[in-house]
Structures are given as C-alpha cells and as structure tokens.
Amino acid sequence: MTRNNSHKNSIRKEIYVIAGIFAIVFLGMIFYLISFLKNDSKEFIYNSYNARFSVFADDVTRGNIYTEDGHVMAKTTKDDEGKEVRVYPDERLFCHSVGYVGKGMAGLEARYSFDLLKSHITLKDQINNSLTGVKSQGDSLYTTFDYDTQKAAFEGLGLFDGAVIAIEPDTGKIISMVSKPDYNPNTIAEYWDDINDEENNSSVLLNRATNGSYPPGSTFKIITTLAYLREHSGDPSFSFDCKGSIDVSDYTIHCSSNKKHGSEDLLKAFSNSCNSAYAYMGINLDRDKFIKTAEDLLFNKELPTLLDSTKKSAFKIDGDTKESIVAQTAIGQGATSVSPLHMAMIVSAIANDGIIMEPYIADKIISEDGEIVSQTEPVSFGRLISQSEVDLLNDYMEAVVMDGTADSVDFGDLKVYGKTGTAEYSNNKKLTHSWFVGYATDNNGKKLAIAVIMEGAGYGSKYAAPLAAKVFNAYFEK
C-alpha cells in the first residue's frame, strides 16, 4: 500500500514536471508569436530584397488598399497557377500614389508594406491558420482619396501632361492627386526598360503633383499681393494706370494680349491679372520683405507634409538681382519654381482661415475583422496668413471668378475663389502652361482646395480653370 502510494506519487510528480515543461514551452511559443507579430522590425519588411520579406508573405496575404469611399485601389488575387498576384483594378488611375509591387516597390505599397503584411485578425484565428497551412489576411490601408473626384481629375487632364491635386483644407486630406504621363502598375515589370529609357525622357515615374517643378506664372500674384499687404501694414490702397506694358530697365513686360487695363486698384489689378501693375509693384517692394513673405509661405523650404518626398519650391532673388528679373519674379516668371502640391497648400491655407494642415493620403489601417489598427490624425502646421489678409485675398480671388480672368468658367452653384495662371516656360513666349489654383465651397461650408497645371496647354482660364470646375463638381455632387 505504502509502496504503491509512493510509486503513484513519483509518477504524478513526473507528470507534473512534464506538464510544466510543456506549459513553459507553449507559453514561450505564444510569447514569441506575439512579440513577432507586434515588434518585428519594420526595416526587414521595407527592404524588398530582404529574405524576411518573402517569409512574411508566406504567412500573410498582402492586404488591400482602398479609397476613402471603399473602392479597391490594390488587391491580391491568384493567377491560373494559384500564384498570388498584385492587381490594380483601375490601372493608371492611382499609379503615382499607390505605386507598385513587382520591380521593387514604390508609393504606398512601399511605405505601408509592413502594415499590409501584418494581420490583426484574432490570435486564435492566426494560430488556427498557421496550423492548417492557410494564409492570414493582411490588414488593409484606407486612403483619403475620393474615387469620383480622382476620376474627374484623371479624365479631365486627358492627354495633357501635368498634375491635379485637391486637398480638404481643414484636415489636409488629399482627395485627388493625378500626374501625367502615367504608367500601368499591373505591367510595370514587363515595360520596365521602356519606362526607364532615358532617351524617352518623359519621367513617367515622377509624381508631378508633389515633385514637379514649374514656373508659377500669375498664380504667384497671390504671394506678391501678400508681400505688398505686409509691407503696407495690411493697407490695400494701391493705384496703377495700365497702358498694356511696362518698361523695366532694358526689359518690357506685357499684359496678356497687350490689353490696356487702365486705372486699377489692388482688386482690379489682381482680378485682371495685370502684369504691368504687378511688375511695378514688385520692383517697389522692399526686397528683404518680399523674400521673407515668400519664405513664410514655404518657398525655399521643405513642405510640412506627411507625404514621402516632395520638391522644394525655389524663390531666388536677393539684393543684387537685376530690377528686370525682380519684375518678372513678381509675376511668377524668372527663376521661381513651385510644385502643384505647394500651390494647393497655399490656397488650402487661405480656405482654412490662414491655417495650414499637413497634407496626407494614408488615413487608416483596418484589420480583416474591421478593427481600426491605426488612424492618422490631422496635423496643423500653424498659421501662414493672418485673418485680415485672408479676408482681402478672398475678395480678390472671388473677383477673379466673378468678373476677372475666370469669369467665363461655369462653376455651377459653387462659390469659387481662385487665380488663373498662364506660365511661360521657354524663351518662345507662345509656349505656356495653363494654371488654376483656388478653392470652392458649398452652402454647407464644405470646402475643396485645388491646384491644376496642364503643360503647354495655353491660357489658364481656357483649360486649367474648366478642369478645376469638373473636379469641384465631382466632389460636391455627393
């Protein structure tokens, strides 16, 4: 009896020890699994050439990318042989933002690769999938894009090279961003050599909206106007008698079609986009203050944005710059260059009572179960323009649309504030880019800011402004 009992006790002890070891090993595995899921270094996954990348892709099906209103921008499906392929259903529509997977990675695909290859389905489901050899579904990325607005911008730009970018002013959400020439991310590997052919030199992969570098043309008169207001303590008194052209040193600046605008105040000079008045204004500005205003509006600076890489805009005058060059700079010619994103940010700040919000396109990560894994909160960069300056600029930009250079454009029932531009980009003055920058608002106070540039198209009022109207209509129709 006693012997039997002690034998039983010893067996029981062994069972406890073995169970304990199993429990420790099991807990260790769980702990490893959790820490692997939660903490695995992003660098491994960002580098597409890293072997760990494919290890991750073995366990998780790359998540989808969506517009804000739920259209699929990128998804993973299987080909005839059961191999996973990445598909972009709208082909070129979002190419510069979504990017691609295939020849390395670019765009959101690269930036959010880590998140798309993580799965936040329940741990139980993940373990179950792992044991049965089924892949877990990766998390999805929801962007800020509105599908119909993007489509209107893409189709409106048509066969022109150029860019359209539309921003929600009070959040910085990018509602639409198009750049042309474009490419089909579904076939990027197939056409890789053509796309990168330097002879071809069309910079297909370049996102012109964020990294294009353009002469701003008359859209820059917004900045020159601000410089004038700031130098005169906000007093908008100004008068000029336009004779159709003005001589500055040995250089003559012409108004569009040499039109004699006659006697003008600041509002008239702005809404007529009078080059003579602005050349005169420019050469009489205090040069240091002019430079300071441009830099306050983020020229020569990194743009505050949550986007990956953006082009710095350049404003290149100093104390030694010839007067004729300063005059050209005041009307957006000369050595000044901007990205469409930057111009959209400036008008977005005007639309948002002077406060600039940092633009972004990645809104949130959502698990297959619908749980929000992470969400971008709008970030304010602070005030660029005072409220009294905003009030004056609103008057001037409204006059452009009501009875200025854009008065022939049909914006429907929307209230629109804008500035057209026709920017010369070569010594042959007949070659001009067509610009429109501004914003629209409806009766509910909803707003959309926009910058449109159509390369080589001609007058801003004839091409870029009507395209802006199409984009506004698509957005506000909802």
Ligand SMILES: [Zn+2]
């Ligand atoms: Zn004039």
